[in-house]
Amino acid sequence: MSQRIKQFIFCCFLALSFFSVAAGAEGIKITSVELERADNDWLLNATFKIELSPGLEDAVQKGVVLYFQTEFDVTRSRWYWFDEKPALAQRQTRLSYQPLTQQYRIASEGFTFSARTISEALQAVGTIGGWRVIDNNQIDPSKPYIAGLRMTLDLSKLPKPFQINALNNRDWNVSSDWLHFPFLPNGPNLIKR
Numbered sequence: 001m002s003q004r005i006k007q008f009i010f011c012c013f014l015a016l017s018f019f020s021v022a023a024g025a026e027g028i029k030i031t032s033v034e035l036e037r038a039d040n041d042w043l044l045n046a047t048f049k050i051e052l053s054p055g056l057e058d059a060v061q062k063g064v065v066l067y068f069q070t071e072f073d074v075t076r077s078r079w080y081w082f083d084e085k086p087a088l089a090q091r092q093t094r095l096s097y098q099p100l101t102q103q104y105r106i107a108s109e110g111f112t113f114s115a116r117t118i119s120e121a122l123q124a125v126g127t128i129g130g131w132r133v134i135d136n137n138q139i140d141p142s143k144p145y146i147a148g149l150r151m152t153l154d155l156s157k158l159p160k161p162f163q164i165n166a167l168n169n170r171d172w173n174v175s176s177d178w179l180h181f182p183f184l185p186n187g188p189n190l191i192k193r
Contacts, residue, residue, distance in 0.1 A: 026053045028126075028151050028176035035133075035147065035183065035191040042134035044072060044089075048126035048151050053171035056153075057118055059162065060104075065096040067157040068125055072133045074145045074183060086145075089133040092154065093125050126151075139185050147183040150176050 027050075034045040050068075052060075060066060074087040093108040104121035106113045115121040139145065152175035155163055162172075181193045 026051045026171065027174055028153075030149065030151075030176055030179045033149055033179065033181070033193040037190075040136040041132050042136075044128060044131045044133045044149070046070075046128045046131075046149060048128075048176060050122040050126045050151075050174075052118070052122065052174065055169070055171050056174070060095065060097050060118070063097065063099075064159065064162060065094060065157075067154040068093045068095065068151055069154040070128065070151045071149070072131075073148045074134060074139065075148065076143055076145050086138045086140075087134045089131070091128075091131060095121055095125055136185070141185040143185075145183040145185070146180050148178050148180045150178045152176070 029049045030046065031049050032045075032047045036043045036045065056066070070091050070093070072087075072089045073085055076084045076086070078084055091109055093106060096105045096107075097103075098105055101114075102116075104115045104118060106115065106121055106124045108125075113124045115124055153172070155172065158172075179193065181191075183191065
């Protein structure tokens with residue numbers, strides 16, 4: 001192979017690696033998860049790292065309200081039938097911008113918070129503490145389960161023109177992958193992943 005072809009191939013690989021890192025920068029990533037037993041309930045504490053594309057940040061600045069959906073479920077596989085899903089919990093967090101006060105508002109399950117910057121607001125959206133996800137009556141303490149967690153941007157709550165744009169634009173499809181981990185109800189009182 002000539003030297004020019006080798007240089008061209010090297011430049012192509014370099015450009016592809018740069019674009020893959022830039023494309024993977026936005027999204028939602030789960031950084032920590034804790035399940036903690038409190039009396040007869042299991043409480044979830046989780047942290048997500050949320051990075052929005054410039055288009056989404058601009059839309060929030062212009063008054064578009066974003067809704068983030070957090071889902072948690074517990075499943076037990078069965079060889080003779082579909083998997084059992086004894087517990088399923090969902091919560092919605094609302095992110096909006098108030099131009100008069102120049103602050104971001106975060107609202108979730110009666111909790112409201114104000115932030116001055118988009119990074120503070122996204123950190124507040126991505127922090128979940130003391131969320132009751134499992135009642136001990138829902139599960140059998142002698143059986144092992146698999147717990148799952150994810151967060152997505154709920155596109156169905158966007159205004160209709162933005163929903164159409166979201167279908168055509170990958171930057172608007174923001175979600176984390178499902179994180180699955182083993183859950184033993186009779187195990188330790190604190191489970192970290």
